Amino acid sequence: MIIISKDEASYLRDHGRAEDVHMSSRDKKARGKRYYATESFKTMKLVQKYRASRVIETYDVGVK
Numbered sequence: 001m002i003i004i005s006k007d008e009a010s011y012l013r014d015h016g017r018a019e020d021v022h023m024s025s026r027d028k029k030a031r032g033k034r035y036y037a038t039e040s041f042k043t044m045k046l047v048q049k050y051r052a053s054r055v056i057e058t059y060d061v062g063v064k
Contacts, residue, residue: 001036009035011050
């Protein structure tokens, strides 16, 4: 099992892989949770596709 983000868990559920997403609470229900996904081939392809689609903006800080 791999650790995934909340957004990745939502993406997997929206694309029919809800059975591969698991969640555990660290302390109490109101606090942070960890999301896990099984390492099946289809799930890993969807996670890889999601991570590749995210755009990371970079800023020019003017370092010379």
